[in-house]
Amino acid sequence: MADISMKERLEKFGLKKALGYFGKDPDKNIPKILSFVDAIDRGNMFRGQRAQFHKVVDNPDNNWYRLIKKLFTDIDTHVLQTIFSNFIVHATLTGGKRQQEIREKYGCNVPWAILLDPTSGCNLHCTGCWAASYGHKLNLTYEEIDDIINQGTAMGTYMYIYTGGEPLVRKKDIIRICEAHPDCVFLCFTNGTLIDDEFAEDLLRVGNFVPAISVEGDEASTDGRRGDGVFQKVKNAMRILREHRLPFGVSCCYTSQNVDKVGTEAFYDWMIEQGVLFCWFFTYMPVDADAPLDLMVRPEQREHMYHFVRDMRTKKELFTLDFFLDGEYVYGCIAAGRYYLHINANGDIDPCVFIHYSDSNIREKTLLEAYRSPLFMEYHKNQPFNENMLRPCPLLDNPYRLEKVVKDSGAHCSDPVKPQDVHDLCAKCEAQAKAWKPVADRLWVNSEGNKHGLGCENTILPENRIDHTKVRLVADLIEEDIAAENAKKDKKDAG
Secondary structure (H helix, E strand, O other): OHHHHHHHHHHHHHHHHHHOOOOOOHHHHHHHHHHHHHHHOOOOOOHHHHHHHHHHHOOOOOHHHHHHHHHHHHOOHHHHHHHHHHHHHHHHHHHHHHHHHHHHHHOOOOOOEEEEOOEOOOOOOOOOOHHHHOOOOOEOOHHHHHHHHHHHHHOOOOEEEEOOOOHHHHHHHHHHHHHHOOOOEEEEEEOOOOOOHHHHHHHHHHOOEEEEEEOOOOHHHHHHHHOOOHHHHHHHHHHHHHHOOOOOEEEEEEOOOOHHHHOOHHHHHHHHHHOOOEEEEEEOOOOOOOOOHHHOOOHHHHHHHHHHHHHHOOOOOOEEEEOOOOHHHOOOOOOOOOOEEEEOOOOEEEOEOOEOEEOOEOOOOOHHHHHOOHHHHHHHHHOOOOOOOOOOOOOOOOOOHHHHHHHHHOOEEOOOOOOOOHHHHHHHHHHHHHHHHHHHHHHHHOOHHHHOOOOOHHHOOOOOOOOHHHHHHHHHHHHHHHHHHHHHHHHHHHO
16 A cells, blocks of 8 residues: 555646646756656556657757757646646546456457537538538537546546537637546637637637637638638637637648648648647548548548658647548547547447447447447457458448448448438448558558558557656655655654
């Protein structure tokens, strides 16, 4: 018991010391913060991820280090401290351990993040958006969202991402949830048009909410899909967030019509100029029954994004993720609770934000029951859907694999307006999947993921070199400080 208590105190004291370094002299304190993370991760659960940060921090003449320094110079200290604490301690270390315990106990997936739609309502009507067909009447109540988060944190999930509809239609409830769950991290995919100074002040106060604003490239591409004047409203929202020293990112869906605007250095430079810290790329999926098929990217366009995003990661101070083309770093498909899942505004628990089939509803089942449902267990049994991690998706990349999973589990379409037969949906993507296969197979041969043997979960990132001597030294110094504080306390009590 004494050993456990010491570990807990060590972690708390280390975190307190680390948080004190934010907002001060980044060149001096960034290495110290990473050393504290090394010391806390004594089980080496995240040694590969830490190794990647060491490659950046130990050699500071690079674009990633410039990005990290921006966090110190451009972001409010309270917000930065809150997000760091919640992300590292709760969402990653504490939460990761609890997720693994539940996985082992029940033999099912347990997600790192939960996406949920507070509402189907939206103030825009974007081309190709499935939510646009759902109407404005579906909502999760505040109590239902609160209950989802209570269930999730009990199983180690501390990351929650709002989708929609337009989540900020529910701004007041979103802030209430941030206040009710101060140990969680909240991210929101938003069109940005409802962000104002009052909302920015609320975000400064709660400190645990980060918006990702949807942009389609340049002004013509964005307004062409989202409506006239939206691009300028997005720029205004970014200005408000930047002036309030709040972190924010971009969500970008690339299609056959805008990939030549999105996949350019000029677009990256524009995002950086606006204060964007991260960009989350998605390729267009024909999700709802009436979605236009001509927006799907061609294989050569998808290959361009594969090479381009990786090239920009070596040059620009912008963190980027590609939901499909980064499958090599996360062992393929992450849906159905393997890393995340989706709950729509009707309460249906979908495996993926792009896969609207379900056999569970939050109003009828607990999260754990959903994780162990036939649909999620079929995903669990079949993941990864392909040994080539550049073909991760059971719909977009592997013809009719989704149909088999849905039919074997007895799941139904969760589209509340126009349900779509799963065979018909898979048929829409068949030609795309077959055309992508030879390109993906060629790319996979020379990919970093294949070279590093990303065929097993434990080798997602190579360890490389971590100075474990430095790590032990930091841990020893923390324990010495704790001992000194305890000695002072004992002396005061004795006096």
